[in-house]
Amino acid sequence: MAVRSHKALPSNIDGWLSYIQTIHSRSIDLTLERVRRVAHCMKLAPAVPVMTVAGTNGKGSVVNLCQRVLSVHGLSVGSYTSPHLVHYNERICWNGQAVDNETLVDAFRAVETARKHIPLTYFEFGTLAAMHLFCQWQVEVILLEVGLGGRLDATNIWSADVSVITAIDHDHESWLGTTRRAIAREKAGILRYARPAVIGDPKPPTSLNDRVRQLRCQGLFIGVEFSGEVTPQGWDWHMPVASKGLSPRDISDLPKPTGWLEAHVRNAATALTALVQLEPITTISMKKVRQVLAQWSLPGRLQRVPGAVDQLFDVAHNPAAIRTLAQFLEKSPPSSKTHAVFALFGDKDLDQIIKILDSLIDHWYVGGLTGDRAVAPGVLAAAIGRIARGGISAHADPVMAYRAAIKDARPGERVVVFGSFQVVGAILPLVNGETRLPCGARAESPC
Incomplete structure (x- = not known):
């Protein structure tokens, strides 16, 4: 060219x-x-x-x-x-x-x-x-x-x-x-x-x-x-x-x-x-x-946003990183329910990721990504449904998935956002900017 x-x-x-x-x-x-x-x-x-x-x-x-x-x-x-x-x-x-x-x-x-x-x-x-x-x-x-x-x-x-x-x-x-x-x-x-x-x-x-x-x-x-x-x-x-x-x-x-x-x-x-x-x-x-x-802190790496509904943001997108996320969730204070806001590119090991987190997630809010490796949210949700025991809902993009999760979450529950940089990057500005979350949370120094 x-x-x-x-x-x-x-x-x-x-x-x-x-x-x-x-x-x-x-x-x-x-x-x-x-x-x-x-x-x-x-x-x-x-x-x-x-x-x-x-x-x-x-x-x-x-x-x-x-x-x-x-x-x-x-x-x-x-x-x-x-x-x-x-x-x-x-x-x-x-x-x-x-x-x-x-x-x-x-x-x-x-x-x-x-x-x-x-x-x-x-x-x-x-x-x-x-x-x-x-x-x-x-x-x-x-x-x-x-x-x-x-x-x-x-x-x-x-x-x-x-x-x-x-x-x-x-x-x-x-x-x-x-x-x-x-x-x-x-x-x-x-x-x-x-x-x-x-x-x-x-x-x-x-x-x-x-x-x-x-x-x-x-x-x-x-x-x-x-x-x-x-x-x-x-x-x-x-x-x-x-x-x-x-x-x-x-x-x-x-x-x-x-x-x-x-x-x-x-x-x-x-x-x-x-x-x-x-x-x-x-x-x-x-x-x-x-x-x-x-x-030290680094945004998007096990970044916690405390509030009536606790939130966690992590860019984990492969089995090894997901195991670390699971370990963190297991060591964190217990919550009555965990909502996962999730999206993943098609070249990742979805089955292994779901198996690692299945026992920790009560509902999956699946969003669609953009790019040549993206998977339609409905297709991704169906694939998750073949393994996961929790509830599943598909949404057009990560932001819509996140808003649905925040709407459904109750005090004492938590929302975990993960799956790619694109997922976390699309949602973090909603938390760190002027937009106040429905649960009243504000971002603390990330870890």
């Missing part, structure tokens, strides 16, 4: 976001050739440390925690994550602040000018825009969250100084494979020869171990070279084995944000272990780490 003339280009952020979805015929087309060619034309070759984070669950949390710790140490940090929760701008941040519309539009224009006839996917276009801004801002550290897999992800055209791989589980099997071994092999594509590889999966597939050895990476595996353990006072982080001249770490009683479970502590331990690999550019102060942890 030929580039449009400057006069024909969109003038605002909404126009650009619509336009970049039309450039390539597919929403996902895993290859590095296109994005590498455009990056070369744009001279996007960062000369600062790059940390790339892959994995099935926990990537966004690791990037967020790393960004906050580095920023509080006075470093200029650019972070790129996906997908966004409410606004696209959330994907590209400078010291935790989302890019403004005008700056983002300028970055999109720069990518459009450089790509000429090269058809980029939505994600590739955004990734180049992010790196363009990081170079423009002259950040001191770049944090990249892999979008899909790792080996052929657009973020992988830049070599990571520190590679991080969080927990690995079944997801995106059409692109990554149907076994943990195959999925891990794709994610291991971000590793670089002789550089640190921080592995936060407690049971890493052999394909990941093999790749670490083949590349002679400085492998740091959770449960071996480092650990994160929940304690009555909080959690402990241990890194008893020194690496590349760094001293061992043995830190006790770190603050544990409300609602954190073992999976969250593993992610935090993984983040801290990755951060100390950057110590040539700064010395990590545990006093500042404690300050960050004491105030």
Whole structure:
């Protein structure tokens, strides 16, 4: 597709976001050739440390925690994550602040000018825009969250100084494979020869171990070279084995944000272990780490909104994340009834998700999503009905499903919103904005 003339280009952020979805015929087309060619034309070759984070669950949390710790140490940090929760701008941040519309539009224009006839996917276009801004801002550290897999992800055209791989589980099997071994092999594509590889999966597939050895990476595996353990006072982080001249770490009683479970502590331990690999550019102060942890929150991750009807928002959308959600619900104060506002893309393991939560959900309010992977709400509701024992109702979209759940819920009951970023992102603005919920709830600091 030929580039449009400057006069024909969109003038605002909404126009650009619509336009970049039309450039390539597919929403996902895993290859590095296109994005590498455009990056070369744009001279996007960062000369600062790059940390790339892959994995099935926990990537966004690791990037967020790393960004906050580095920023509080006075470093200029650019972070790129996906997908966004409410606004696209959330994907590209400078010291935790989302890019403004005008700056983002300028970055999109720069990518459009450089790509000429090269058809980029939505994600590739955004990734180049992010790196363009990081170079423009002259950040001191770049944090990249892999979008899909790792080996052929657009973020992988830049070599990571520190590679991080969080927990690995079944997801995106059409692109990554149907076994943990195959999925891990794709994610291991971000590793670089002789550089640190921080592995936060407690049971890493052999394909990941093999790749670490083949590349002679400085492998740091959770449960071996480092650990994160929940304690009555909080959690402990241990890194008893020194690496590349760094001293061992043995830190006790770190603050544990409300609602954190073992999976969250593993992610935090993984983040801290990755951060100390950057110590040539700064010395990590545990006093500042404690300050960050004491105030840490991330919207849409087990985010509770208290009220007469308790509400919980979580972006969990694969079996591993759903197990963590189920564990959280089981540990939470009991409620007389649980209403689930739910939607799921067609490439997810619906049957397994329903089986994990079936005993905890009394009624499913199913909404429809948009996009080429969307499933009609009636079809999704019928599939859930073949397994679930609770009631089920289908609604046109997540917002209508949510409103139905809130209308039906009584004091002492709870509403749980989950299934995808799109579900949570569509509903959270209703809670956090001017709209007061029927139950009178207002959002508290998320956890």
